[in-house]
Amino acid sequence: xxxxxxxxxxxxxxxxxxxxxxxxxxxxxxxxxxxxxxxxxxxxxxxxxxxxxxxxxxxxxxxxxxxxxxxxxxxxxxxxxxxxxxxxxxxxxxxxxxxxxxxxxxxxxxxxxxxxxxxxxxxxxxxxxxxxxxxxxxxxxxxxxxxxxxxxxxxxxxxxxxxxxxxxxxxxxxxxxxxxxxxxxxxxxxxxxxxxxxxxxxxxxxxxxxxxxxxxxxxxxxxxxxxxxxxxxxxxxxxxxxxxxxxxxxxxxxxxxxxxxxxxxxxxxxxxxxxxxxxxxxxxxxxxxxxxxxxxxxxxxxxxxxxxxxxxxxxxxxxxxxxxxxxxxxxxxxxxxxxxxxxxxxxxxxxxxxxxxxxxxxxxxxxxxxxxxxxxxxxxxxxxxxxxxxxxxxxxxxxxxxxxxxxxxxxxxxxxxxxxxxxxxxxxxxxxxxxxxxxxxxxxxxxxxxxxxxxxxxxxxxxxxxxxxxxxxxxxxxxxxxxxxxxxxxxxxxxxxxxxxxxxxxxxxxxxxxxxxxxxxxxxxxxxxxxxxxxxxxxxxxxxxxxxxxxxxxxxxxxxxxxxxxxxxxxxxxxxxxxxxxxxxxxxxxxxxxxxxxxxxxxxxxxxxxxxxxxxxxxxxxxxxxxxxxxxxxxxxxxxxxxxxxxxxxxxxxxxxxxxxxxxxxxxxxxxxxxxxxxxxxxxxxxxxxxxxxxxxxxxxxxxxxxxxxxxxxxxxxxxxxxxxxxxxxxxxxxxxxxxxxxxxxxxxxxxxxxxxxxxxxxxxxxxxxxxxxxxxxxxxxxxxxxxxxxxxxxxxxxxxxxxxxxxxxxxxxxxx
Ligand SMILES: *Cc1c(COP(=O)(O)O)cnc(C)c1O
Numbered sequence: 146x147x148x149x150x151x152x153x154x155x156x157x158x159x160x161x162x163x164x165x166x167x168x169x170x171x172x173x174x175x176x177x178x179x180x181x182x183x184x185x186x187x188x189x190x191x192x193x194x195x196x197x198x199x200x201x202x203x204x205x206x207x208x209x210x211x212x213x214x215x216x217x218x219x220x221x222x223x224x225x226x227x228x229x230x231x232x233x234x235x236x237x238x239x240x241x242x243x244x245x246x247x248x249x250x251x252x253x254x255x256x257x258x259x260x261x262x263x264x265x266x267x268x269x270x271x272x273x274x275x276x277x278x279x280x281x282x283x284x285x286x287x288x289x290x291x292x293x294x295x296x297x298x299x300x301x302x303x304x305x306x307x308x309x310x311x312x313x314x315x316x317x318x319x320x321x322x323x324x325x326x327x328x329x330x331x332x333x334x335x336x337x338x339x340x341x342x343x344x345x346x347x348x349x350x351x352x353x354x355x356x357x358x359x360x361x362x363x364x365x366x367x368x369x370x371x372x373x374x375x376x377x378x379x380x381x382x383x384x385x386x387x388x389x390x391x392x393x394x395x396x397x398x399x400x401x402x403x404x405x406x407x408x409x410x411x412x413x414x415x416x417x418x419x420x421x422x423x424x425x426x427x428x429x430x431x432x433x434x435x436x437x438x439x440x441x442x443x444x445x446x447x448x449x450x451x452x453x454x455x456x457x458x459x460x461x462x463x464x465x466x467x468x469x470x471x472x473x474x475x476x477x478x479x480x481x482x483x484x485x486x487x488x489x490x491x492x493x494x495x496x497x498x499x500x501x502x503x504x505x506x507x508x509x510x511x512x513x514x515x516x517x518x519x520x521x522x523x524x525x526x527x528x529x530x531x532x533x534x535x536x537x538x539x540x541x542x543x544x545x546x547x548x549x550x551x552x553x554x555x556x557x558x559x560x561x562x563x564x565x566x567x568x569x570x571x572x573x574x575x576x577x578x579x580x581x582x583x584x585x586x587x588x589x590x591x592x593x594x595x596x597x598x599x600x601x602x603x604x605x606x607x608x609x610x611x612x613x614x615x616x617x618x619x620x621x622x623x624x625x626x627x628x629x630x631x632x633x634x635x636x637x638x639x640x641x642x643x644x645x646x647x648x649x650x651x652x653x654x655x656x657x658x659x660x661x662x663x664x665x666x667x668x669x670x671x672x673x674x675x676x677x678x679x680x681x682x683x684x685x686x687x688x689x690x691x692x693x694x695x696x697x698x699x700x701x702x703x704x705x706x707x708x709x710x711x712x713x714x715x716x717x718x719x720x721x722x723x724x725x726x727x728x729x730x731x732x733x734x735x736x737x738x739x740x741x742x743x744x745x746x747x748x749x750x751x752x753x754x755x756x757x758x759x760x761x762x763x764x765x766x767x768x769x770x771x772x773x774x775x776x777x778x779x780x781x782x783x784x785x786x787x788x789x790x791x792x793x794x795x796x797x798x799x800x801x802x803x804x805x806x807x808x809x810x811x812x813x814x815x816x817x818x819x820x821x822x823x824x825x826x827x828x829x830x831x832x833x834x835x836x837x838x839x840x841x842x843x844x845x846x847x848x849x850x851x852x853x854x855x856x857x858x859x860x861x862x863x864x865x866x867x868x869x870x871x872x873x874x875x876x877x878x879x880x881x882x883x884x885x886x887x888x889x890x891x892x893x894x895x896x897x898x899x900x901x902x903x904x905x906x907x908x909x910x911x912x913x914x915x916x917x918x919x920x921x922x923x924x925x926x927x928x929x930x931x932x933x934x935x936x937x938x939x940x941x942x943x944x945x946x947x948x949x950x951x952x953x954x955x956x957x958x959x960x961x962x
Pocket of ligand 1: 268780781806807
């Protein structure tokens with residue numbers, strides 16, 4: 146590898162400064178004196194991109210010349226975060242950049258801060274895709290990330306005066322995007338609608354309308370691998386942009402109608418789908434990017450060939466379906482093979498079957514996508530025929546495997562009845578080679594519950610790949626202090642490529658001097674976060690309090706309610722004198738969360754948290770012992786600032802609901818202790834860091850199931866735990882709504898009568914663990930020893946390890962030679 150790994154770039158900071166000056170002049174058209182930090186950001190990014198160009202081209206060449214199969218990671222989301230620092234790190238240009246920018250008279254941080262974070266994802270699933278393409282490149286595996294370049298990413302969150310979430314469009318492309326290269330020459334045509342006719346005994350799709358898919362390419366540089374992969378995000382454009390005739394008749398709206406219709410496809414992430422048109426738009430998006438990506442892969446791997454031998458396609462690329470969003474790619478590949486290239490059904494089936502694999506990300510049955518057959522028929526009539534034929538073939542196959550008619554009926558891909566629908570997860574499970582869950586517990590539950598019939602009959606398809614996170618972004622970039630200390634402790638920085646090396650820190654946990662250094666790093670990170678919180682949000686945060694964090698999408702199953710109810714109960718204890726203020730461990734409690742715009746209960750929970758913060762933070766009786774902050778617009782940047790400063794992180798979902806979680810991994814790696822349930826990857830984290838170094842509480846999956854089965858009555862818990870009762874009564878009584886009893890009535894009523902995720906049932910256990918937490922926290926040396934053991938034992942949760950598992954268990958491929 147050595148001659149390939151150019152990263153510790155030989156270029157001097159002087160030369161790099163010259164390159165930035167050149168870009169300022171030739172791309173920005175400004176002198177260094179005229180330049181703003183934003184200009185320098187664009188110029189430096191362009192310069193870095195140029196440095197990556199040779200490796201990018203070579204990686205593509207080597208991939209096409211093919212000594213190994215590539216990975217196509219199909220995902221509706223890629224939550225990349227800012228690019229500049231990551232690209233500098235992976236290109237080995239960090240020092241040069243810092244020096245060069247100073248020489249030009251700028252603060253490197255200001256230049257980095259000029260980058261606007263793209264929000265092309267919602268949460269964990271999108272961040273996972275970003276971590277995976279980083280790891281693929283770092284391991285030298287040729288890969289494409291394929292997705293959509295949404296014009297507006299996830300909404301920008303604001304809070305109004307009442308503490309309610311307000312959504313604003315996030316027009317990230319209003320700023321220059323030096324990382325994305327729009328490649329008009331490599332566009333693809335994506336068609337919709339129309340009908341299927343019979344011609345010479347063949348089924349021929351005559352679509353009604355088409356859009357142009359234009360690729361925008363982002364380089365994905367590997368860390369010290371000399372490899373640069375591609376993230377190819379598609380943008381939708383119209384072929385007939387503009388109706389001049391209509392315009393000249395002053396019909397201005399009509400004139401741009403085709404343009405609007407086409408461009409709507411890549412307008413926003415997850416359009417609201419409670420309406421028929423919203424559903425239609427989502428399916429259009431899914432087909433749009435999978436169709437373009439499949440055609441793109443054929444173009445890339447069979448360049449210039451009119452009659453490629455596509456029986457070799459599965460040897461060229463393997464497609465990973467990140468959840469069900471890209472599953473429409475399965476009938477699309479069948480259609481391409483049969484209708485466009487003339488293969489017979491069985492050959493097409495063999496190719497398709499070998500090409501696709503599916504990752505399931507949920508256990509909630511309502512989260513598995515199901516499309517009404519008539520909607521598919523309207524947008525993609527030929528695909529519906531193919532899906533029906535797959536279903537017929539499947540039903541026939543099942544009859545040879547089992548006599549259990551009820552089971553066969555349950556497994557239908559296309560449901561029966563007069564409103565048939567297509568179950569995308571079933572289609573993916575049957576049509577692909579492998580299905581994986583994303584943590585051991587989750588994969589087991591997939592087999593036992595969600596896809597049980599399938600695992601009975603197709604057990605060998607099922608496997609587990611526990612999620613991971615990239616240590617480059619989430620340790621090295623986010624936490625430079627800890628990174629230096631790890632390197633000092635291990636005597637090498639090789640851990641960034643082989644995170645298992647962190648185990649070498651285990652003996653150092655017995656070295657009090659080292660533990661104190663570790664504690665000092667944490668303290669410095671808390672100071673840094675306090676400064677960040679002041680500058681960005683105006684918060685006053687005391688770095689001498691315990692930093693206790695809960696950041697993740699707002700969802701009832703994740704149980705932000707449990708946390709806020711405990712905070713309220715603690716407040717009530719202080720107010721009533723049950724707990725003396727001097728006995729309270731001072732905490733800064735930090736929330737970060739966006740709620741889906743149409744998710745009423747989640748939005749109400751956000752409002753409650755904001756108002757609990759308002760009341761408690763302003764209550765003189767609390768004497769600053771509890772400080773609750775809720776930095777608005779949680780995103781990767783906030784995560785990178787907050788995670789290294791956190792001492793206690795909350796992973797308190799109802800057992801059996803969180804598929805994996807990845808923030809739990811980021812926290813453990815950065816030396817936070819977790820308070821959590823036995824859910825998702827928490828189980829594996831606890832097993833690795835040690836039960837003594839993890840605050841476990843709450844019901845297990847089996848206990849949850851038993852409680853559902855026996856009938857769950859939340860009011861019983863309200864009656865039997867006076868602290869819980871006091872907290873809920875405070876919410877109901879208007880303490881956090883200026884006396885108004887209606888504001889939170891829907892939440893209160895849900896807690897007392899339904900509480901599907903059993904927040905109340907776990908409340909007492911959650912409270913009981915707090916005293917253990919506080920006792921340990923009082924002994925800072927012991928706390929930090931355990932925190933260090935979290936870091937030392939979390940190397941397994943590198944996304945490099947996840948990718949290695951995929952290579953071995955699912956993709957059957959490896960790095961380029
Ligand atoms: C890691 C990450 C997530 C996933 O968090 P979970 O707590 O695992 O759901 C979501 N959003 C951002 C910005 C992240 O960095």
